[in-house]
Amino acid sequence: MICDMKKVGKSALLLSAVIVFALPLSSCSEKVSEPPVPVVEEKASSAASGAVDFVHELDSYEPKKDTYNFYFTYKIVHPWWDAVALGMEEAQRQYLEKGITITYEYMAPKAASAEDQKARLEAVKNAGYDIIGVDVADEEIISPVINEMIDEGCKVLTFSSSDAAAGCKRIAYVGNTHNYEDGVALTEALCEKLEYKGKVAILVGSVGAPCHEDRARGAKDTLAKYPDMETVAVEYDMDSIENAYDLTLEILDKTPDLAGIVCCNMSNPVGAARAITERGSDTVIVGMDHDEEALRYLNDGVIYCLGVQDCFSIGFDTLQVAVKIADGNLPGDLYPEKTNEITTIIYKEDAAQMLELLYGEIL
Amino acid sequence: MTNGKERVNKGFVSTAVIGSALVMVILIVITVWASRKTVSTTDEAVAAVSSFYLEAMADYRARTVNNLINNNFDHMEVALNVIKDSNISSQEELRNTLGNTKKLLSLNRFALVDDDNVVYTQYTTYMGGSRYDFLSSDKLSERVVSTINLYGSSKLLCLAIPTDGLVIMGKPFKACFILIDIKDISNLLLLEDHGTTYFALYTKTGGNLSDTDLGPIKAGNNILDKTKDHISPAAWEKLLADFEEGKEGNLTLMWDGIQETLCYAPVPNTGWMMAILIHENLIHEQFREMSESNHLVSRILIIVTLVSMGAFSSVLLLQLRRASRARLESEMENSRLFKNMANSDSLTGVRNKHAYSEYESKLNEKIRSGELKDGIAVLVCDINGLKIVNDTQGHAAGDRLIKDACDLICEHFSHGAVFRIGGDEFVVILQDRGYEKMDDSLAAINREVEENIEKGKVVVAVGHSVLTEEDEQIHDVFERADSLMYKRKQELKAMGAKSR
Numbered sequence A: 001m002i003c004d005m006k007k008v009g010k011s012a013l014l015l016s017a018v019i020v021f022a023l024p025l026s027s028c029s030e031k032v033s034e035p036p037v038p039v040v041e042e043k044a045s046s047a048a049s050g051a052v053d054f055v056h057e058l059d060s061y062e063p064k065k066d067t068y069n070f071y072f073t074y075k076i077v078h079p080w081w082d083a084v085a086l087g088m089e090e091a092q093r094q095y096l097e098k099g100i101t102i103t104y105e106y107m108a109p110k111a112a113s114a115e116d117q118k119a120r121l122e123a124v125k126n127a128g129y130d131i132i133g134v135d136v137a138d139e140e141i142i143s144p145v146i147n148e149m150i151d152e153g154c155k156v157l158t159f160s161s162s163d164a165a166a167g168c169k170r171i172a173y174v175g176n177t178h179n180y181e182d183g184v185a186l187t188e189a190l191c192e193k194l195e196y197k198g199k200v201a202i203l204v205g206s207v208g209a210p211c212h213e214d215r216a217r218g219a220k221d222t223l224a225k226y227p228d229m230e231t232v233a234v235e236y237d238m239d240s241i242e243n244a245y246d247l248t249l250e251i252l253d254k255t256p257d258l259a260g261i262v263c264c265n266m267s268n269p270v271g272a273a274r275a276i277t278e279r280g281s282d283t284v285i286v287g288m289d290h291d292e293e294a295l296r297y298l299n300d301g302v303i304y305c306l307g308v309q310d311c312f313s314i315g316f317d318t319l320q321v322a323v324k325i326a327d328g329n330l331p332g333d334l335y336p337e338k339t340n341e342i343t344t345i346i347y348k349e350d351a352a353q354m355l356e357l358l359y360g361e362i363l
Numbered sequence B: 001m002t003n004g005k006e007r008v009n010k011g012f013v014s015t016a017v018i019g020s021a022l023v024m025v026i027l028i029v030i031t032v033w034a035s036r037k038t039v040s041t042t043d044e045a046v047a048a049v050s051s052f053y054l055e056a057m058a059d060y061r062a063r064t065v066n067n068l069i070n071n072n073f074d075h076m077e078v079a080l081n082v083i084k085d086s087n088i089s090s091q092e093e094l095r096n097t098l099g100n101t102k103k104l105l106s107l108n109r110f111a112l113v114d115d116d117n118v119v120y121t122q123y124t125t126y127m128g129g130s131r132y133d134f135l136s137s138d139k140l141s142e143r144v145v146s147t148i149n150l151y152g153s154s155k156l157l158c159l160a161i162p163t164d165g166l167v168i169m170g171k172p173f174k175a176c177f178i179l180i181d182i183k184d185i186s187n188l189l190l191l192e193d194h195g196t197t198y199f200a201l202y203t204k205t206g207g208n209l210s211d212t213d214l215g216p217i218k219a220g221n222n223i224l225d226k227t228k229d230h231i232s233p234a235a236w237e238k239l240l241a242d243f244e245e246g247k248e249g250n251l252t253l254m255w256d257g258i259q260e261t262l263c264y265a266p267v268p269n270t271g272w273m274m275a276i277l278i279h280e281n282l283i284h285e286q287f288r289e290m291s292e293s294n295h296l297v298s299r300i301l302i303i304v305t306l307v308s309m310g311a312f313s314s315v316l317l318l319q320l321r322r323a324s325r326a327r328l329e330s331e332m333e334n335s336r337l338f339k340n341m342a343n344s345d346s347l348t349g350v351r352n353k354h355a356y357s358e359y360e361s362k363l364n365e366k367i368r369s370g371e372l373k374d375g376i377a378v379l380v381c382d383i384n385g386l387k388i389v390n391d392t393q394g395h396a397a398g399d400r401l402i403k404d405a406c407d408l409i410c411e412h413f414s415h416g417a418v419f420r421i422g423g424d425e426f427v428v429i430l431q432d433r434g435y436e437k438m439d440d441s442l443a444a445i446n447r448e449v450e451e452n453i454e455k456g457k458v459v460v461a462v463g464h465s466v467l468t469e470e471d472e473q474i475h476d477v478f479e480r481a482d483s484l485m486y487k488r489k490q491e492l493k494a495m496g497a498k499s500r
Helices: A008-025 A047-051 A079-097 A114-124 A139-151 A179-193 A210-225 A241-254 A267-279 A292-300 A311-326 A348-359 B002-085 B091-105 B182-189 B223-230 B233-245 B280-343 B353-369 B386-393 B395-412 B432-436 B438-455 B474-494
Strands: A002-004 A067-073 A101-107 A131-134 A156-160 A173-175 A198-204 A229-236 A258-263 A284-288 A303-309 A338-340 A343-347 B111-114 B118-120 B124-127 B144-149 B155-162 B171-181 B197-202 B249-255 B258-267 B272-279 B376-383 B416-420 B425-431 B460-466
Touching: A047 A343, A067 A114, A067 A311, A079 A101, A079 A156, A079 A311, A079 B124, A101 A311, A114 A131, A114 A139, A131 A139, A131 A311, A139 A156, A156 A311, A173 A311, A179 A210, A179 A258, A179 A284, A179 A303, A179 A343, A198 A210, A198 A241, A198 A267, A210 A229, A210 A258, A229 A241, A241 A258, A241 A267, A258 A267, A267 A284, A267 A292, A267 A303, A292 A303, A292 A348, A343 A348, B002 B091, B002 B155, B002 B171, B002 B182, B002 B197, B002 B258, B002 B272, B002 B280, B091 B111, B091 B118, B144 B171, B155 B182, B171 B182, B182 B197, B223 B233, B223 B249, B233 B249, B233 B258, B280 B353, B353 B416, B353 B425, B353 B474, B376 B395, B376 B438, B376 B474, B386 B395, B395 B416, B395 B425, B395 B438, B395 B460, B425 B432, B432 B438, B438 B460, B438 B474, B460 B474
Parallel strands: A002 A343, A067 A101, A067 A131, A101 B124, A131 A156, A156 A173, A173 A338, A198 A229, A198 A258, A258 A284, A284 A303
Antiparallel strands: A303 A343, B111 B118, B111 B171, B118 B124, B144 B155, B155 B171, B197 B272, B249 B258, B258 B272, B376 B425, B376 B460, B416 B425
């Protein structure tokens, strides 16, 4: 779900259409079984205050054991997943207060790699963890591994930004269920800003990462709708700010009249903004996530808008769902098969409040 | 002589008045100067005391934080030795050891980090490379103090020490660290007199770490940004440089009309700045109340002094005036006496020749002006036989004869002005009633004189004349009267009166 606070009405209409028509086309469309997601405008009263919910309490579910041991693996060592980890740590702390000890490992490679993730899963599948959580690095490579683990009796859930491929046997997913729509919403904002004409580049994160690929697909589809919009480049930074910076400079060299850039992950907008600032270009940047530097660029007007995901809630809910799955519960009344977390599109006027909310810095 | 005394008196009074005024002016000026000096000295003292007080508070709290850091480092060293001595062979044992050590040494969020930047805590194992900047280097060579801004606005103090040679489960470890919530440090440092004195911790770039208000600078606000518009550019540049270089200092700023004193000191080894702020107006108000009380006393003192001096001056002036008047009256009396003495005949008490001359001059002026045309008579009287008496009976007898003659003249011409103008010669000026009764009076005196010849008493020859239109001065009348007097003198001689 996406929350565009500047154009709530328009976005709500757009999202409604997207949710109704586009979701069935997404990779895990057949797994959607949770209750309808709340409408965007209702959940967030303002962009910054509604974008991330740091106030969580465990629900009334009583765990069946006193101790749990989990293993989580995600795409890459990156601050975005640190934010998810903080939500997990809060849930762990609350369980501890209830007398329930949860231990877990939260591991990732320094560079995004589906093979690395596959190796990790192979290594831990028989290590006796109550739950193995996977932020899918590449759905084509990892989904079969997950299926195999399920078949061998492991309890596997997917979490964070990327679900497994359609038909995967994972038990549940907690995280962003609308990456394609996020890409659509960001690109629509860009197109409107550019008055539906101009050359646009798309920066993507890791090759094969479902969330990144879905957003890029949403961006491409949206740009294709408008005859005067042209996609001039699609580049992958492999979740590296330095790569995003270099790629942006290369694109600017090739296309000096570049009108806009759609950034599909957290590192993209930071690298792009650095390059744009260095070149003094007026290229419009739209991007994802809550990197502090990106928020400062947003505040300065270098970045036009950012899609902020509620990482803290993703982490908190992941641990709650993991406990329920570990106890043998299947999706249903206790938890949905897909626990959706919101994305909120914020603009320059929201940047200061978001910086204060996330980093305690009042501009 | 009199004018000289008046000048002396006036000089005395002027000196007294000017002197008093000068004393009053000096008194007022000194009192006002002393009051202002007291206020400025008080202000300086307040500023000095405020700065000293704040610097002491800032230093004390900076040392408190530093002690906390050092104590935690010491505990971490102990914990590390405990872990090194433990034979840990599994993840579970490692977690238990970390938990026990943490609990035993009261260490917050104690963790170990291996060479791959995997962080091991009592409950979790996670990748720390993107969370902790101090893990960016492959190896730690010394203690590290860093500040961590976590997503969700939590701010933590991270203390890390290298763990050279530590190997657990075959993995080499490079560091151990603890995390202390800066809010806990803030609570440790909270000032008791909250509401008047504030403290906050800041980064070198002015970011708020303690989540505490520093007076008007709200929690979360950057102190460098917020003070920019409230101090001079030079003072702000110095503040900026002091924060960057970790130097202590202080400044005064006005905020919404309130004077604030800000003092800052570096917290050793942290890169933080401890800032203390006090509403200086509070101190000033207290001192101002005291000063105003002193001012009131001074004003009352001045007023009382002025009133007293005014009253004293008034009494003094009244007494001076009274004394002057008495002296003046005395002078007038003396003058009158001197004048009388100058115009009186000492033997007979009637007016003398000098007085006659003045009288004659005044009458002449009236004649010249036409005011006096008639109605005035001049009588010239001469004592017969005075020389014989003086020669034969002595001057005393002669004097008695003169007095008798004078008494006789005054008796008969009681309404006239009697002058003794020579040794045996008197002049009587008759006007008004005396003039009207002149004939009767002449007849009476002549009759008595004629009787006195036989009795051997005083004999006076009287000649008289009245003012006529032809007369230009009294002397003309006098001459006629004198001439008639001699004629009468001959008559009296003929009657037997002594002639000389």
